[in-house]
Amino acid sequence: MLEIRNLHVSIEDKKILNGLTLTVHDGEVAAIMGPNGSGKSTLSYVIAGKPDYEVLDGEILLDGQNVLELEAHERAAAGLFLAFQYPLEIPGVATMSFLKAAMNSQRKIRGEEEMATADFMKAVRAAADKLGIPQDMLRRGLNVGFSGGEKKRMEILQMALLAPNFCILDETDSGLDIDALKVVSEGVNALRDPKRAFLVITHYQRLLNYIVPDTVHVMAHGQVVKSGGKELALELEATGYADYKTLAA
Amino acid sequence: MNDVTPIRTKAENALLSRFPQVKAGLPGDASIRHLRDDAFASFEVSGLPHRRIEAWHYTDLRSLLRDAPDLAVVPPAHVVQRAAEHASVLDQVPATRLVMVNGFYDTNISTFGLPAGVVVKDMHTALGQSEPLIASHLGAATTTPDPLIALNTAFMNGGVIVTIAPHTKLDLPLELRFVTETVDAIAMAPRVLVIVGEGADVTLLESHQGPDGVAYQTNAVVEIFGAEHSRIEHVRLSAGGNHAVDLSTLAVNLQREANFRSLHCITTPGLARHQVFASLQGEGIAFDVDGVALLSGTQHVDTTLAIDHAAPGCTSRELFKTVLDAQATGVFQGRIMVKQIAQQTDGKMMSQAVLLSDDARMNNKPELEIFADDVVCGHGATCGALDDDLLFYLMARGLPRVEAEALMLAAFVGEAFEKIRHDGMRDVCEALAGTWLKSRSTATKQA
Numbered sequence: 001m002l003e004i005r006n007l008h009v010s011i012e013d014k015k016i017l018n019g020l021t022l023t024v025h026d027g028e029v030a031a032i033m034g035p036n037g038s039g040k041s042t043l044s045y046v047i048a049g050k051p052d053y054e055v056l057d058g059e060i061l062l063d064g065q066n067v068l069e070l071e072a073h074e075r076a077a078a079g080l081f082l083a084f085q086y087p088l089e090i091p092g093v094a095t096m097s098f099l100k101a102a103m104n105s106q107r108k109i110r111g112e113e114e115m116a117t118a119d120f121m122k123a124v125r126a127a128a129d130k131l132g133i134p135q136d137m138l139r140r141g142l143n144v145g146f147s148g149g150e151k152k153r154m155e156i157l158q159m160a161l162l163a164p165n166f167c168i169l170d171e172t173d174s175g176l177d178i179d180a181l182k183v184v185s186e187g188v189n190a191l192r193d194p195k196r197a198f199l200v201i202t203h204y205q206r207l208l209n210y211i212v213p214d215t216v217h218v219m220a221h222g223q224v225v226k227s228g229g230k231e232l233a234l235e236l237e238a239t240g241y242a243d244y245k246t247l248a249a
Numbered sequence: 250m251n252d253v254t255p256i257r258t259k260a261e262n263a264l265l266s267r268f269p270q271v272k273a274g275l276p277g278d279a280s281i282r283h284l285r286d287d288a289f290a291s292f293e294v295s296g297l298p299h300r301r302i303e304a305w306h307y308t309d310l311r312s313l314l315r316d317a318p319d320l321a322v323v324p325p326a327h328v329v330q331r332a333a334e335h336a337s338v339l340d341q342v343p344a345t346r347l348v349m350v351n352g353f354y355d356t357n358i359s360t361f362g363l364p365a366g367v368v369v370k371d372m373h374t375a376l377g378q379s380e381p382l383i384a385s386h387l388g389a390a391t392t393t394p395d396p397l398i399a400l401n402t403a404f405m406n407g408g409v410i411v412t413i414a415p416h417t418k419l420d421l422p423l424e425l426r427f428v429t430e431t432v433d434a435i436a437m438a439p440r441v442l443v444i445v446g447e448g449a450d451v452t453l454l455e456s457h458q459g460p461d462g463v464a465y466q467t468n469a470v471v472e473i474f475g476a477e478h479s480r481i482e483h484v485r486l487s488a489g490g491n492h493a494v495d496l497s498t499l500a501v502n503l504q505r506e507a508n509f510r511s512l513h514c515i516t517t518p519g520l521a522r523h524q525v526f527a528s529l530q531g532e533g534i535a536f537d538v539d540g541v542a543l544l545s546g547t548q549h550v551d552t553t554l555a556i557d558h559a560a561p562g563c564t565s566r567e568l569f570k571t572v573l574d575a576q577a578t579g580v581f582q583g584r585i586m587v588k589q590i591a592q593q594t595d596g597k598m599m600s601q602a603v604l605l606s607d608d609a610r611m612n613n614k615p616e617l618e619i620f621a622d623d624v625v626c627g628h629g630a631t632c633g634a635l636d637d638d639l640l641f642y643l644m645a646r647g648l649p650r651v652e653a654e655a656l657m658l659a660a661f662v663g664e665a666f667e668k669i670r671h672d673g674m675r676d677v678c679e680a681l682a683g684t685w686l687k688s689r690s691t692a693t694k695q696a
């Protein structure tokens with residue numbers, strides 16, 4: 001379970017999150033929608049532990065543990081995963097060796113055994129096949145020269161391999177063609193589990209037809225200004241954010 | 250009064266009093282003695298190079314060199330034996346090894362039996378025997394007057410002369426292994442000539458190792474002559490002791506259609522100045538020199554290149570990668586000179602540095618001097634920290650910061666290692682970098 005209480009965050013003296021409160025229970029899929037610049041990516045970065053932000057007040061608890069005290073890699077090992085809105089290209093870092101290093105580092109932090117190379121290769125191949133990622137892409141530098149959609153699939157591949165218990169998907173649907181959207185959604189749905197929760201950030205109701213959320217939250221001006229069930233997404237599609245822009249101000 | 254008499258430093262005084270004492274005992278006939286005297290006279294005039302001399306602006310040897318220890322002598326058998334027992338990262342690479350202990354070639358611990366087409370002479374002996382190759386080649390690879398070459402010439406007493414017959418194709422690399430075996434600070438001035446015949450194809454390895462904690466000094470000069478159509482790959486590993494002063498010059502002289510590539514990997518020595526002077530004398534030469542320096546502590550490592558395009562239609566490529574941690578200082582000076590005759594020159598030089606600490610410093614000075622009009626030449630230099638966003642991406646996947654840095658740094662230096670043709674040597678270099686990166690992560694964990 002992830003609990004965010006009264007979170008105030010600024011970057012470079014600019015206040016972005018203004019007392020955000022949100023709880024996502026185990027097994028829940030929570031969708032976050034909201035206008036551009038409302039602070040959705042900021043929230044995802046702060047949860048994942050990006051160092052640039054200043055947390056002025058509030059707390060973030062993952063299964064009762066205060067994650068704000070942990071560095072990004074410790075949060076990952078504790079089960080947090082962020083699928084980036086804009087996955088980064090890292091030239092010269094081979095995708096396979098990166099995946100292996102990440103996997104084994106998390107295991108080491110948790111005091112688990114390293115994964116045998118053969119098992120690892122098998123797991124990667126299986127996950128790649130499911131997501132329609134060709135093997136030769138895995139031999140390239142991490143995300144280097146990948147199309148926007150390929151990068152998003154690679155994020156989901158990493159999520160599948162690392163098997164986190166709290167997954168944040170920041171606009172994973174943007175840049176995906178219709179078929180890829182289905183493949184990626186199936187990938188996410190396959191990971192749905194009573195012990196695993198998702199925070200799905202999106203601008204489009206369409207994604208939520210595939211990944212059906214339990215709750216929908218509207219973010220504006222760095223706050224959750226409205227919460228509801230999946231029907232809230234449909235409502236937003238029809239009305240837009242005009243009402244909420246004023247509500248939080 | 251404008252003419253200030255220069256105040257001599259301790260090291261300069263030591264060198265000044267040493268030369269007259271030792272010169273009678275140094276090997277050489279009258280012509281060699283003459284060479285030594287001339288070389289030393291230039292030192293007497295200028296002293297050690299210092300920061301007001303442009304080429305030494307970032308490496309003030311006069312203030313960095315604290316002392317000049319006694320000149321090494323031919324080591325006794327037990328010292329040679331101890332030297333032979335040291336493991337080297339190159340042990341895993343099958344090679345014909347020529348081992349120099351404290352600068353002196355020792356056949357007993359070198360590979361027995363040389364491949365066909367290879368002749369090796371002990372420089373110490375050759376100097377005393379009016380060797381014709383010395384008369385024809387010593388000091389001939391470069392015409393650049395240089396204080397390190399001059400000092401080496403004055404004191405040279407060890408090293409080897411290697412000749413490779415025309416059209417020889419060596420199956421195994423030829424390794425020049427320099428092992429320093431001493432508990433006291435000593436000074437070494439080995440001189441090496443490698444004369445590669447027309448159309449010959451060789452891989453030359455050069456490694457330097459020595460004890461930690463001893464302020465020994467090496468001033469090695471290696472001159473490589475590549476005849477027409479020769480193909481030479483050279484890989485130099487400098488892994489001297491942490492208190493060592495490692496001064497070295499590689500002078501390369503190439504003839505028409507020669508293909509030369511070289512990689513210089515520097516990790517441990519405390520103070521290093523590594524010079525590469527290349528003279529491209531014939532048309533159609535392909536010259537490539539790359540480097541990786543991984544520096545920490547208070548290391549000061551200077552790489553200075555001067556590539557002289559003296560003939561048309563040659564290409565030169567330089568890619569230098571420097572990683573600096575702690576209070577390390579790096580210097581890269583690279584000059585491409587294109588003579589008027591050298592039309593259709595294609596030269597590219599790049600120096601890239603990553604600073605891992607606020608106290609580390611990098612000085613980049615690339616230069617072009619072009620007198621021909623039909624050329625494509627470029628140079629670039631970058632210097633900065635690792636990208637924080639990329640580091641965060643890796644950390645968000647579970648990698649601790651140092652390990653995320655290690656992945657990125659291995660990729661950074663890997664670009665230079667990739668250019669090595671010899672697979673085994675590429676592995677050795679990558680492993681060396683891996684060891685350096687690992688020691689960083691252990692140090693961070695302990696801190």
Ligand SMILES: Nc1ncnc2c1ncn2[C@@H]1O[C@H](COP(=O)(O)OP(=O)(O)OP(=O)(O)O)[C@@H](O)[C@H]1O
Nearest residue numbers: 011012014016034035036037038039040041042043
């Ligand atoms: N480094 C920064 N310095 C200053 N302002 C920033 C910085 N990073 C983000 N912001 C600002 O914070 C606000 C929230 O940005 P954020 O990326 O979280 O929005 P978002 O809700 O994810 O928007 P979108 O829907 O367009 O992805 C924006 O106004 C943005 O300009």
Ligand SMILES: [Mg+2]
Nearest residue numbers: 040041042085
């Ligand atoms: Mg965003």
